[in-house]
Structure formats: structure tokens, C-alpha cells
Amino acid sequence: MKRLLAVATVLTMTAAMLAGCGSSAQNAASTASEPAVQESVQAPAESQAAADSEAPAAQTDSDKVYRIGICQLLQHEALDAATKGFKEAMIEKLGEDNVEFDEQNASGDSATCATIINQFVSADVDLILANATASLQAAAAGTGTIPILGTSITDYATALEIDEWTGTTGKNISGTSDLAPLKEQAAMLNELFPDAKTVGLLYCSAEANSVYQANTIQEHLEGLGYTCKTYTFADSNDIASVTTNAAGECDVIYVPTDNTAASNTEVINNVCLPAGVPVIAGEEGICKGCGVATLSINYYDIGYKAGEMAVDILVNGADITTMAIESAPNVTKEYNEAICKELNITVPDDYVAIKAE
Structure with a gap:
């Protein structure tokens, strides 16, 4: 009898313990689920769906580091300014810690541009800046998927x-253009040299945009009564000889926004200044080196605009295929005070002297 009572007592105590454990587990489960229930009520459906699929949390803009490949055709003042504007715009908009630049210079060689672009494609950069036409052409040939922004493209x-x-x-592909108003540049040449008869068009035949500018301004100049002669060089090796021919046959020389000429302004000036032949330049950098005047854009500005476009693409998801090419917001009549003084040229009051470095 005592044995039966002992067994009954043990069974009763065991049942009570099991009931207590079950109650505790139930309470614990209920307590653990309460915050989740609360969160599911407060959170939007998209967040809950992401949680249900166990997807990792989306990376915020402040955590993202954008990798940008920059291919600049060669080093000279105008292209340097465009690259600087681009980088400063991106850093200003994204923060210095959120953008990483791989900046490379092709030293004027188109084949090197292609090599640089291939490196960017292999590295799977987020965006490519192609500074100058040869860089843009290499980028276009190198990738049809990575966003490409051009700058300094005429x-x-x-x-x-x-x-x-x-x-x-x-x-x-989209980007910014460095095309100055060629009709107004022709009018400026006419304003300064109304008695000139022959204008020499001096540029690199290997640069497609220089060819375009020369052909376009020739029509405007001929409409103003000038005779135009074309003088082209294939590369920097024959600039001096070609410029010497032009200076010997023309009253005024026009140099468009040409990268090869921009890198060799000293050579051009060493021919034209002693010959007393003025040069009208397509942009400020060339004018500073060998010109008397220019109606110029600001290359920093077009680079900065390209940087803003890059942020719009990378952060806001803008569709680059429909992004319009942007132009410089302003142009300025500028003159080279030293060369004008040397050639006894007086410019109107609305021209601004180019600042000496």
C-alpha cells in the first residue's frame, strides 16, 4: 500500500512539473514573439517581405563606395580643369569617403586609352569618365553596360x-560638351580684325572634333568675306613646320579646341609671335599660351556638371540613355594681355584679361 502511494505521489509531482515547464515555454514563446508582432504592424509591407525572404539589409548611400575610372587623353590645362571639376562635384555630393577615383592619363595616345578602358571594365568600375574624344571613343568600344560620361567633347x-x-x-553614354559658339567666335575675329583677308585654320587632322569645328567656322568666316586656308598636322612632330607655313600665308590664324595644339602652344607662339600673326583660340588654355583672344567656356564648369550627372546616375538611378548632353552655362570674351601688347592690339572694353599664373 505504501508502495502504491509512493508511486502515485511521484506521478503527481511529475505531472505538475511538466505542466509548469509547458507553461513557462509557452510564456517565453509569447514574450519573444511580441516585438516581432509589433514590428510587423509598424513596418511597411516591403520591409516585411525582405525580412521574410531573409535578404540582407540594403546598403545605405553613406555606406556605399562608388568606384570611378577616369581616362584623360593627355595632360593640359583645359582637360585638367574638367577632371578637377568632375571629382570635386562628386566629392561634394557624396563625401570624400564614398567615392574612389582611378585616374589615368593616356599621354595623347589613343591605343593607351583603349588599354586604360579595358582595365576599368575588368575592374567592373561603377562609372567611367572619358575626358576628350579619343577617351570617349575607346570607352564606347570597350563597354556597352558600364555608364560612360564624356567631358571636353565638342x-x-x-x-x-x-x-x-x-x-x-x-x-x-552621356556627358558635357566643350563646344563654344563658333558663329560668335567668327564674329569676334571679325570684330578684332575686320581688315584681314586670309584666315588660316590650324588643327590636328587626327582629332575628329577639331575637323568639325574648323569646317563649321569656315562657313561662318567665309560668310563674313574672309578667305580660309586649312593647315593640319598629324601629331606634335610637324606642328612647327605647319604653323610656319600658315604664318607665312595668312593674316590671322584660328585654332579650335584642339588637344594636340593645346599641348604645344609654346611651339605655335614661337612661330606666330615673331611673325606678327595673331591667333584666335577656341578656348582659354590655348589663348593663354599663344592666342590674342578667345570666346571661351570654363572647363571646370563642364567637368563639374558631368560630376553632378554621375551622382544622378549612381544615386538617383537616372537613365543615362535618355540624358541630354549638357553644355557650358556661360562663355566669356577673354584676351591675352601680354601678346596683345606685343602685337599692338587693342581689344574692346567688354573683354576680360586672362589671369596670369
Whole structure:
């Protein structure tokens, strides 16, 4: 009898313990689930769906580091200013810790541009800045998926061989243009040298955008009564001889926004200044080195604008295929005070002297 009572007592105590454990587990489960229930009520459906799929949390903009490949054709003042503007815009908008630049210079060689672009593609950078036409052409050939922004490009239709230009490329390419108003540049030449008869057009035949500018301004100059002669050099090796021919046959020389000329302004000036032949330049950097005057854009400004476009693409998801090519917001009549003084040229009051470095 005692044995039966002992067994009954043990069974009763065991049942009580099991009931207590079950109650505690139930309470614990209920307590643990309460915050989750609360969160599911407060959180939007998209967040809950992400949680249900166990996907990692989205990276915030402050955590993202954007990798940017910069291919600059060669080093000279205008292109340097465009690259500087681009980088400073991105750093200003994203923060210095959120953007990483791989900046490379092709030293004027188109084949090197292609090599640089291939490196960027292999590294799978987030965006490519192509500074100057040869860089843009290499980038366009190198990738059809990575966003490409050009800057210091005179005419995108010419550079990319687009027949029907609408203002957008329809490709993974957009950017900013350095095209100055050529009709107004022709008018400026006429304002300063109304008695000149022959204008020499001096540029690099290997630069498609220089060809475009020379052909366009020739029409405007001929409309003003000038006779135009073309003088082209293939590279820097024959600039001196070609410039000497031009200076011997022309009253005024016009040099467009030409990268090879921009890198060799001292050579041009050493020919034209002693010959007493003035040079009208397509942009400020060339004018500073060998010109008397220019109607110029600001290359820092177009680089900065390209940087803003990059942020819009990377952060805001803007569709680069429909992004219009942007132009410089302002142009300025500028003159080279030292060369004008040397050639006894007086400019009107609305010209601004180029600042000496």
C-alpha cells in the first residue's frame, strides 16, 4: 500500500512539473514573439517581405563606395580643369569617403586609352569618365553596360558616328560638351580684325572634333568675306613646320579646341609671335599660351556638371540613355594681355584679361 502511494505521489509531482515547464515555454514563446508582432504592424509591407525572404539589409548611400575610372587623353590645362571639376562635384555630393577615383592619363595616345578602358571594365568600375574624344571613343568600344560620361567633347554625334542626332545618344553614354559658339567666335575675329583677308585654320587632322569645328567656322568666316586656308598636322612632330607655313600665308590664324595644339602652344607662339600673326583660340588654355583672344567656356564648369550627372546616375538611378548632353552655362570674351601688347592690339572694353599664373 505504501508502495502504491509512493508511486502515485511521484506521478503527481511529475505531472505538475511538466505542466509548469509547458507553461513557462509557452510564456517565453509569447514574450519573444511580441516585438516581432509589433514590428510587423509598424513596418511597411516591403520591409516585411525582405525580412521574410531573409535578404540582407540594403546598403545605405553613406555606406556605399562608388568606384570611378577616369581616362584623360593627355595632360593640359583645359582637360585638367574638367577632371578637377568632375571629382570635386562628386566629392561634394557624396563625401570624400564614398567615392574612389582611378585616374589615368593616356599621354595623347589613343591605343593607351583603349588599354586604360579595358582595365576599368575588368575592374567592373561603377562609372567611367572619358575626358576628350579619343577617351570617349575607346570607352564606347570597350563597354556597352558600364555608364560612360564624356567631358571636353565638342560634338558627340561626330565622335560616336551618330547620323541622326537628337541630343541624346540612346546608349550607355552621356556627358558635357566643350563646344563654344563658333558663329560668335567668327564674329569676334571679325570684330578684332575686320581688315584681314586670309584666315588660316590650324588643327590636328587626327582629332575628329577639331575637323568639325574648323569646317563649321569656315562657313561662318567665309560668310563674313574672309578667305580660309586649312593647315593640319598629324601629331606634335610637324606642328612647327605647319604653323610656319600658315604664318607665312595668312593674316590671322584660328585654332579650335584642339588637344594636340593645346599641348604645344609654346611651339605655335614661337612661330606666330615673331611673325606678327595673331591667333584666335577656341578656348582659354590655348589663348593663354599663344592666342590674342578667345570666346571661351570654363572647363571646370563642364567637368563639374558631368560630376553632378554621375551622382544622378549612381544615386538617383537616372537613365543615362535618355540624358541630354549638357553644355557650358556661360562663355566669356577673354584676351591675352601680354601678346596683345606685343602685337599692338587693342581689344574692346567688354573683354576680360586672362589671369596670369
